[in-house]
Amino acid sequence: MLNVGRSALTLALLIAVYGVAASLYGARTGRRQWVDSGRRAVYSLAAVLTVAFVVLEAAFLRSDFSFQLVASHSSTTTPSFYKGAAMWSSQEGSLLLWVWLLSMWSSLVLFLTRRRLREVAPCAAAVLLGLAAFFAALVVFLANPFQLATPVPAEGSGLQPLLRHPSMMIHPPLLYSGYTLFTVPFAFAAGALITRRADAEWIRATRGFALAAWLFLGVGILIGARWSWSELGWGGYWAWDPVENASLMPWLTGTAFIHSIMMQEKRGMMKVWNASLVLATGVLAVLGTFLVRSGILESIHAFGGSTLGLPFLGLIAVMMFGSVALVSSRRAALRSEGRLESLFSRESMFVLNNAVLVGLCFVIFWGTFFPLISEAVTGQRASVGPPWFDRYTVPLALVLVLLSGLGPVIAWRRATARNARRSLRGPLAVAALAAVGLTAAAGVAARPLALAMFSGAAFVAAVVVQEFWRGMRARQAVSHESAAVALVALARRNRRRYGGYVVHLGMAVLFVGIAASASFQTIHDVRLSPGQSARIESYDIHYVRATSALSNEKVTLGAILDVSRDGRHVATLAPTRGYYQSQDPQLGPVGRYFDGEATSEVGLRAGLRRDLWTAVQPDIGAMQKMIDGLDRRFPLATGRSQGLLLAALAARYEAQPPPASFRLIASPLVEWIWLGGGIVGLGGLFALWPGASFSRRRAPAPARARLGRQPSRA
Amino acid sequence: MEQSARMDPHRKRRLRLFAALTAALLLAGALIYTSFGAASEAKNPSQLAASAVAGRSYQLTGKVVPGYRHEGNVVVFRVRDRAGAASVPVRYTGAVPDPFRAGREVIVTVWKRGAVFVGEKDSLVTKCPSKFSARRS
């Protein structure tokens, strides 16, 4: 089976290289058969990579340890679900996942455009195949997942314990889907520029992909944040870590792109900007993939320094310089057709939106790469921490939220000032009311930025509700339907607009969650013995007793915490810490568990108003004497006897627990972040769904006459 | 007469663009300037021992020396060079990340206080030696 996989990969590389040549030749000479051959190359690439993917997955699910990769990332004791997902916890497997996803989306887009975009599609295919060839070459030569394990071990190393969580298994595929989907508009933009056919057609074909990429990437980022909050022992969801930032940057430029392409579609404006934006998004997507694996920046997520850094840098350099060269040399084809007629128009709102988003991206980019920049400038590596990031991103985020409320109220081309003022009166009143009301509530005024964000979000919510209301009434005036029917019909007829409004609402909710949890969080670090209590905000946390558990993978020590408020029981939390054994043969049978990997199981009570987060750190130092004693007396214990020793230790911990350190966090409105993300996802899906095409509804012949006379229906 | 009417909107656009670009440059400049001030230098233990100044924060990177101890909520440990023996003492208060062990690579923000370096609360990051993630407190 190893050979099947390996030959599939080599074949994939050959197909990709052939495909690039065939597509380019076909595009150059206009000979359709070469273009079609190139397209079929993409389809067969997808098929061959699927074979490789399936072979590898099957090996994982079977626990076939003749595969070196399976031996080092999985074990027979790993649950089946995680066995399947262990494939992409490795460098090699994740690269295969990346290029497989790329081949699938490429096949999809080329299938959908097989009869259109006759000049642009072959060039786009060449770009996509070129990327695929790069990744295939990486996988074949530098990071081959189909290596033979010699000798074949009886048991694997097992999956990294931190990754044994459903979120962590969906997180990489979602992120990679986002990255690879962004390469589709990238390729088509490049193709359009190369062939100098930079009109609206390529945008129409790839807009769906850009939106889908944006959705996948956004949801992937949020799932990662949620995992961090509910699984990791540090009690946070975002650390401005380089790899986190690397995934956020293409998402930001992608958001800007989704808005600004509407301008190019409608008015033929901002062509240079759009081309640059989508090319930058593609580069940032590859940059994100690169940062995780290169080790050039100190990061929590780094795969560690690897040999892949240099080739990736090469690819990024090619993509970057190629993009710049393309845009500057095709400037003539990118001349704007329309002009910004008035500063008071939706077009200018979009320009501002783009400016803020790109500004945010720049801030994050600067902060992320600052260690390298400062080393180049001062010779000394220095880094900026979360406070610096917060200082600059928070005001920009605030402006963004305000714009997202203002934008929908302003009409295209040129808005009527009086109408806009009238439309804004209601939402502004709501925002002011929110600000006043919240100031009266406890302590909110102490954090002016958070207060501003709350009223901004109230503003956005009011605008969205108003828009839906007015649209519904407008439709009812013509169609005389009931409110509910009119609302649904309105939304379905104008998916992009109303889906977009829902997304704005979701983002407002999300920002409220972030502002509240960041500004009004309470953290207490306490040391408790059983029977003792601690207090956080209005909660009493009582350490009832210690717990312990044994499994064939780990030793778990923890605590039962009883949470009450005003004397009434609220919840029982059970934070624990799991200790996995190290493979180091020099360690004793008991001690090896406490010198290997450890993970925290957070005791979390999620609520709509506030999350109560607890983590425990048992004092292993106090148990050290017993551990050392057991190691000394039974140095060669394994299997059942080792289990007995551990059971003895666990029993002692439960019976006479030393004081344990607890971290208690009360964080308001954290769940609103995930809730907002869900709303964004729903709105995005709704906007993405193919709706009515406007031209198909009209008969061709009387169209002109009808245009001359009748207004269209809302 | 037509010429001057067409000049004005064109000029207006130029002015707008100029104003926007200037604003952007100023903001970027402020950003860049403050980043150099707000950053903490990354140093390894031998560099830190040689050139640390009290009152500045540094990002210390190195390996944990075996033989650290917990004193209540404080962890007292030494950090040595990745490839070498020079080490500096660190007193750190706050939650300790899961993978923290002797021999592991850590990153911690410290301030010099007398002969000891005090770790900034919750700034301790431990890097995992193997393929995937390390964890911070």
Place this chain on the structure above:
Amino acid sequence: MLAAVVAIIAGPLRRAGAASAPEPSQRAALEVAKDVKYREIHDAELDFRTGKLSEPDYREVDRALRSEAIELLRRLDAIATKEGRR
């Protein structure tokens, strides 16, 4: 195993044949522009009905958009008749 792989290579077929007729890509671009223009007209009306534009402003925008649409239709007709004649 190898046989399956070889069969996949035969996938990319190459049909012998002359280059296809010169693509009426101009037409495709116009069709897209026409779709977009219709959507713009619809959006402008929705903007008016939801109170973002005053009536005179709306009439002006609507008129401009409709004349642009008519122009597009005219150009599409011209291409269609040219192709029909060929």
